[in-house]
Amino acid sequence: MSFSKDNLKGFVLALISSGFIGASFIIKKKGLRRAAAASGVRAGVGGYSYLLEPLWWIGMITMIVGEVANFVAYAFAPAVLVTPLGALSIIVSAVLAQFILHEKLHQLGMMGCVMCIVGSIIIVIHAPQEQPISSVQEIWSMATQPSFLLYVGSVIILVFILVFCFAPHCGHTNVLVFTGICSLMGSLSVMSVKALGTSLKLTFEGKNQLIYPETWLFMFVVATCVITQMNYLNKASMTFTQALDTFNTAIVSPIYYVMFTSLTILASVIMFKDWEDQSAGDIVSEMCAFIVVLSGTILLHWTKDFERSSSFRGLKICSIDRRSRNVTAEH
Amino acid sequence: MSFSKDNLKGFVLALISSGFIGASFIIKKKGLRRAAAASGVRAGVGGYSYLLEPLWWIGMITMIVGEVANFVAYAFAPAVLVTPLGALSIIVSAVLAQFILHEKLHQLGMMGCVMCIVGSIIIVIHAPQEQPISSVQEIWSMATQPSFLLYVGSVIILVFILVFCFAPHCGHTNVLVFTGICSLMGSLSVMSVKALGTSLKLTFEGKNQLIYPETWLFMFVVATCVITQMNYLNKASMTFTQALDTFNTAIVSPIYYVMFTSLTILASVIMFKDWEDQSAGDIVSEMCAFIVVLSGTILLHWTKDFERSSSFRGLKICSIDRRSRNVTAEH
Numbered sequence: 001m002s003f004s005k006d007n008l009k010g011f012v013l014a015l016i017s018s019g020f021i022g023a024s025f026i027i028k029k030k031g032l033r034r035a036a037a038a039s040g041v042r043a044g045v046g047g048y049s050y051l052l053e054p055l056w057w058i059g060m061i062t063m064i065v066g067e068v069a070n071f072v073a074y075a076f077a078p079a080v081l082v083t084p085l086g087a088l089s090i091i092v093s094a095v096l097a098q099f100i101l102h103e104k105l106h107q108l109g110m111m112g113c114v115m116c117i118v119g120s121i122i123i124v125i126h127a128p129q130e131q132p133i134s135s136v137q138e139i140w141s142m143a144t145q146p147s148f149l150l151y152v153g154s155v156i157i158l159v160f161i162l163v164f165c166f167a168p169h170c171g172h173t174n175v176l177v178f179t180g181i182c183s184l185m186g187s188l189s190v191m192s193v194k195a196l197g198t199s200l201k202l203t204f205e206g207k208n209q210l211i212y213p214e215t216w217l218f219m220f221v222v223a224t225c226v227i228t229q230m231n232y233l234n235k236a237s238m239t240f241t242q243a244l245d246t247f248n249t250a251i252v253s254p255i256y257y258v259m260f261t262s263l264t265i266l267a268s269v270i271m272f273k274d275w276e277d278q279s280a281g282d283i284v285s286e287m288c289a290f291i292v293v294l295s296g297t298i299l300l301h302w303t304k305d306f307e308r309s310s311s312f313r314g315l316k317i318c319s320i321d322r323r324s325r326n327v328t329a330e331h
Numbered sequence: 332m333s334f335s336k337d338n339l340k341g342f343v344l345a346l347i348s349s350g351f352i353g354a355s356f357i358i359k360k361k362g363l364r365r366a367a368a369a370s371g372v373r374a375g376v377g378g379y380s381y382l383l384e385p386l387w388w389i390g391m392i393t394m395i396v397g398e399v400a401n402f403v404a405y406a407f408a409p410a411v412l413v414t415p416l417g418a419l420s421i422i423v424s425a426v427l428a429q430f431i432l433h434e435k436l437h438q439l440g441m442m443g444c445v446m447c448i449v450g451s452i453i454i455v456i457h458a459p460q461e462q463p464i465s466s467v468q469e470i471w472s473m474a475t476q477p478s479f480l481l482y483v484g485s486v487i488i489l490v491f492i493l494v495f496c497f498a499p500h501c502g503h504t505n506v507l508v509f510t511g512i513c514s515l516m517g518s519l520s521v522m523s524v525k526a527l528g529t530s531l532k533l534t535f536e537g538k539n540q541l542i543y544p545e546t547w548l549f550m551f552v553v554a555t556c557v558i559t560q561m562n563y564l565n566k567a568s569m570t571f572t573q574a575l576d577t578f579n580t581a582i583v584s585p586i587y588y589v590m591f592t593s594l595t596i597l598a599s600v601i602m603f604k605d606w607e608d609q610s611a612g613d614i615v616s617e618m619c620a621f622i623v624v625l626s627g628t629i630l631l632h633w634t635k636d637f638e639r640s641s642s643f644r645g646l647k648i649c650s651i652d653r654r655s656r657n658v659t660a661e662h
Contacts, residue, residue, distance in 0.1 A: 108439075108633070111626055111629070111630070114622065114626065115446075115623065115626060118619040118622050118623055119619075119623075121615060121616075121619050122453065122616050122619050122620070125612045125615060125616055126612075126616070281456045281457075284452060284456060285453050285456055285457070285616060288449040288450075288452050288453050288620075289453070289619075291445065291449050292446070292449055292450075292623050295442055295445065295446060298442070299442070302439070
């Protein structure tokens with residue numbers, strides 16, 4: 001375990017970020033609930049009353065602080081380390097949901113939390129060392145290598161297909177469309193955020209990178225990607241908010257996590273060659289640990305499903321009971 | 332990942348062993364069912380008709396082959412590597428149960444299998460190197476170091492308490508009593524099996540160890556431990572067989588696995604100082620991976636519980652249905 005000082009900084013920042021982002025979900029949800037209770041109109045149906053609710057804004061600020069911490073984390077540690085730690089925000093959400101929203105956390109959900117933590121520990125232990133970068137041109141040459149350009153090209157084509165062919169038809173019924181767009185753009189966001197973050201870090205260290213056009217180009221790419229991503233993430237969470245009665249907090253998060261993390265790791269491995277200096281054992285351990293974290297998030301997600309089925313039970317009789325039975329048998 | 336040739340041999344033997352042992356459970360269970368169907372008396376109630384059933388004997392032989400492979404595996408690789416791989420036998424059981432006994436494997440159970448496999452891979456990658464041993468006296472001095480003698484003493488006292496205080500009262504109602512005795516004795520069995528196996532290996536390599544009394548003493552300890560363990564494992568599985576109607580194949584296995592593996596790793600770490608030359612990262616990865624494998628076995632176990640509740644559902648109405656509902660809600 002050769003854990004560099006920079007990796008440690010990145011790790012701590014990623015933890016802080018997860019804490020803030022996890023908390024922001026709950027604060028925003030509480031805000032949305034209050035707003036809905038006050039106005040009787042739900043956000044997804046077109047109501048904007050939540051904009052008058054201070055809790056919602058506190059949630060937004062918490063999220064922005066978390067995102068900034070995340071942004072800075074990418075400047076210090078490799079994406080293979082920072083991105084999977086995002087799963088910890090789900091745990092923070094789940095734990096806070098229990099205490100603040102009084103959503104019960106099942107034994108299965110607790111096991112999901114344990115899986116996420118244990119998997120994250122293994123990922124952190126086996127994270128690759130960041131190769132020292134001395135100028136923005138160096139990153140530029142990484143970003144323009146043929147293999148990475150191929151990745152960027154495929155992502156853009158896929159996003160276009162999703163936006164123009166799938167989003168109009170089934171964007172509001174299939175959660176995979178919006179989360180897919182977000183994840184694909186997200187992997188590009190992270191790469192450009194990492195490039196920009198590293199340039200800014202170098203600038204603060206005294207090696208001014210703002211004189212190079214590449215820095216400004218990365219800034220433009222960050223803005224484009226983040227705006228697209230935010231827009232569709234918002235649509236996804238609106239679709240999700242609309243379904244608040246039947247679905248639960250953690251329905252979008254695990255799917256998004258799986259796709260976003262996988263694509264970001266793929267992008268980072270192609271662009272920064274994270275795995276080049278690592279032993280086969282390290283890489284295999286990382287991938288296994290990633291599967292563990294994935295399973296943890298899926299467990300948390302399933303737990304929420306169980307909860308849904310048991311709340312049906314509390315309310316209804318015969319016919320619904322048969323339905324909830326099927327739900328239970330499915331899992 | 333510096334995987335020595337001996338570790339590889341031990342690993343392959345442990346895999347073969349898990350395959351045979353996993354299959355043996357299913358073959359024996361099929362044998363017991365056939366015997367019960369033929370005679371109308373169940374094994375746990377005192378019937379011995381299963382002794383006339385060839386399938387039961389084939390199961391026994393399969394198990395013995397598996398145990399021998401396991402025994403030889405311990406001579407080559409450290410217990411910290413061989414013991415946790417025992418979990419793979421649960422997977423073999425679960426998969427064969429689906430095909431031969433037509434017990435359905437749930438999605439949750441499949442996730443349990445994935446966890447067991449992924450955790451085992453990480454354990455294998457981080458397994459310590461075996462320190463070369465050149466004579467049985469060397470093992471003897473390890474076995475008589477104060478810290479290990481303290482461990483042996485505590486185990487013997489605990490086993491006596493369980494056998495004389497708990498077994499008569501609640502041995503047949505609480506599965507922890509018999510599995511506890513088996514696990515405690517099992518950790519000593521493994522250590523003595525490892526000592527004996529290593530002496531025999533040295534003997535086959537030309538360095539005759541049979542001339543030393545220590546070898547024979549280890550043989551005596553192996554016999555004592557294995558007989559005690561077999562006796563109580565048999566009692567545990569009888570108690571278990573008795574409950575075949577309500578419980579399922581995998582009810583004893585995960586509990587036994589958790590206790591047995593933990594105690595064996597503890598014993599091995601004390602006696603062979605497996606962790607002395609390992610980095611903190613390796614040890615933490617191993618422990619995390621062990622938690623992953625444990626969670627996997629627990630998931631498989633829970634799955635079986637779900638199945639039980641759904642089989643109640645297929646048969647009964649109202650009152651039982653409420654009972655099965657509670658079972659589902661609990662998990």
